[in-house]
Amino acid sequence: MSVRAVAAVDLGATSGRVMIGRVGDGTLDLELVSRFSNGPVEREDGLHWDFAALYEHILDGLAEAIRREPAIESIGIDSWAVDYGLLRDGELLAEPFHYRDERTTRGVREVHDLVPFAELYRRNGLQFLPFNTLYQYRVDDELRDADTALLVPDLLAFLLTGVRVAERTNASTTGLLGVETGEWDTDLAERLGIPEGVLPELVAPGAVIGELRPEIAERLGARLPVIAVGSHDTASAVAAVPMSSPSAAYISCGTWGLVGLELHEPVLTDAARDANFTHELGVDGRYRFLHNVTGLWLLSETVRAWEAEDGVSLDLAELLAAASAGSADVALFDADDPSLSAPADMPTRIGALLGDAVPATRAGFVRSIIESIAAAFAAAVATASDLSGRELDSIHLVGGGSLNGLLCQATADRTGLPVLAGPVEATALGNVLVQARALGAAPAMLEELRALVAATHAPTRFAPQG
DSSP, rough: OOOEEEEEEOOOOOOOEEEEEETTTTTTEEEEEEEEEEOOOEEEEEEEEOOHHHHHHHHHHHHHHHHOOTTTEEEEEEEEEEEEEHHHHHEEEEEOOOTSSHHHHHHHHOOOOOHHHHHHHHHHHOOOOOTTTTHHTTTTTTGGSSSSEEHHHHHHHHHHHSSOOOEHHHHHTSSSSOOOSSBBBBHHHHTTTTOGGGGGGGOOOOOOOEEEOHHHHHHHHHHHHHEEEEEEEHHHHHHHHOOTTTEEEEEEESEEEEEEEEEESOOOOOOHHHHOOOOEOOGGOOOOEEEEEEEEHHHHHHHHHHHHTTTTTOHHHHHHHHHHHOOOOOOOOTTTTTGGSSSSSSHHHHHHHHGGGGGSSHHHHHHHHHHHHHHHHHHHHHHHHHHHHHOOEEEEEESSSGGGGHHHHHHHHHHTTTTEETTTTHHHHHHHHHHHTTOOOOOOHHHHHHHHHHHHHHEEOOOOOO
């Protein structure tokens, strides 16, 4: 099989990138084309995404990718979940809100007054997160002026192609998709005052969304199809986890740590609901049975606060090395405490949780953060095992967190299970593989795709110690 090329747009909550993926027999490579910052911007009415800038970065990156690799055959887009844009007559009504905007608090209260959470869980299988899309829709005054609501990757695909669809893995994070049917729950939408007409046609990963608009093709320098991938970045990441055993757990770790198992059937028990485990859809109709744990956001926000205090950039590698040299016997805090969800002044808020046990040094403070995240990971892994009845033998940790050796070792130590770290770029790899499969350039079975990942991106093993 000759090597084939695609372009992957991979957007996270703090940065985005455009990459070239190349796939062939025994070949799975990524080439970084562009990287750009992303994050919340404060407007008069709250936190938003700077969507216009984001879109321009994507167009510039795609144009450069096609310039470097004229053989690119398609484009795929993945991003963070839950956030959306509203369209009327093809025009964006406003910048998409950021999921950390405080308006969601009122949305939660109003939704649960209409539909108790226990019923929501039976219908959509989602863990409670105050920013899930249905809570945002409930308080969005412009929703009734819109004719379509599109989650971020679907909105970008629309701008590129003019075609309005909702890819299922990301649609499953809205709270409006039936957990057992995989279709829009229009009865639930009606009860919540969400117009059914704004919900677009659903498509699965691998579907061709459409061809680039002529003016976009001219700017980019090629006429290409946009292919739906696992457009929720975690769905793409899990598709590229090199699991070979059903007894493996996974952690997709970046800003968030998504901790869970891949299942073929949902676990819609009271215990799963009380443990706040979710059922998001994955590639090929799998369930991502997982729990959100606050991830390296805690560390990045802490470092950002220290840099603002010092007026200079800090060397994260040096901080982590110093933290690794210290003892693991440090005070822990609840990594998922609601007080840690907002940006700004993270050290003070963590310090308030630690109380009199605040470490005396920054290295000790970093160690406390890492060990607290690892403890939360371990608790989630144990709960996933209990709820599913599945005894676990290993954990695959992918994403940016796989580069943090201290976190990987702490997770192995606290779970008592070996941690297989990598690939770092699991999300982009999953994006590329789904595109390549749709083009006939990669194996058909998900397990075969994962075997290709394992063969080309061998993970690093961290064995439990102590």
